[in-house]
Amino acid sequence: MMLSTTMPKPVNIAIKLIWLSLIISMLLSVAQRVMGDIPLNDLITALLINVLMCLIPYKLAQQSNVARVVFAALFVISILFLLAVGSDIQVTLLDQVDLLINIPLNIYSIYFLFFNESAQQWFAKSQ
Numbered sequence: 001m002m003l004s005t006t007m008p009k010p011v012n013i014a015i016k017l018i019w020l021s022l023i024i025s026m027l028l029s030v031a032q033r034v035m036g037d038i039p040l041n042d043l044i045t046a047l048l049i050n051v052l053m054c055l056i057p058y059k060l061a062q063q064s065n066v067a068r069v070v071f072a073a074l075f076v077i078s079i080l081f082l083l084a085v086g087s088d089i090q091v092t093l094l095d096q097v098d099l100l101i102n103i104p105l106n107i108y109s110i111y112f113l114f115f116n117e118s119a120q121q122w123f124a125k126s127q
Helices: 009-034 040-053 055-061 065-088 093-114 117-125
Strands: none
Touching: 009 040, 009 055, 009 093, 009 117, 040 055, 055 065, 065 093, 065 117, 093 117
16 A cells, blocks of 8 residues: 655654664674674574564554554563563673663654654554
8 A cells, every 4th residue: 555645754763763773783693693602593593583673664664553563562572571581691792782772772763653743643644
């Protein structure tokens, strides 16, 4: 379904931030493997998850309100998981870098997608 409305700037920014977050995660996963911090199967798993996550910015660009909700839900679930397991999991330096960069990027993305009037109107038109 082709929609005639132009994507609002906040949605465009959010999509770019999500792409940036995914690229950073993939690069840091590869760096962890090169440094010997993670085994090959962990690298493959991380890359597969990131490739699946690429569906979110793609669907957001198609004005999918479901993608917006799924993105926010996955972010909240991941934060709750991190808080729940806390010190029970081993976190490498690059994992910490990934979190320090990507948590703010994702918070900004959620802000642009949910707390901006033009974005809310744009996604409401798709329903």
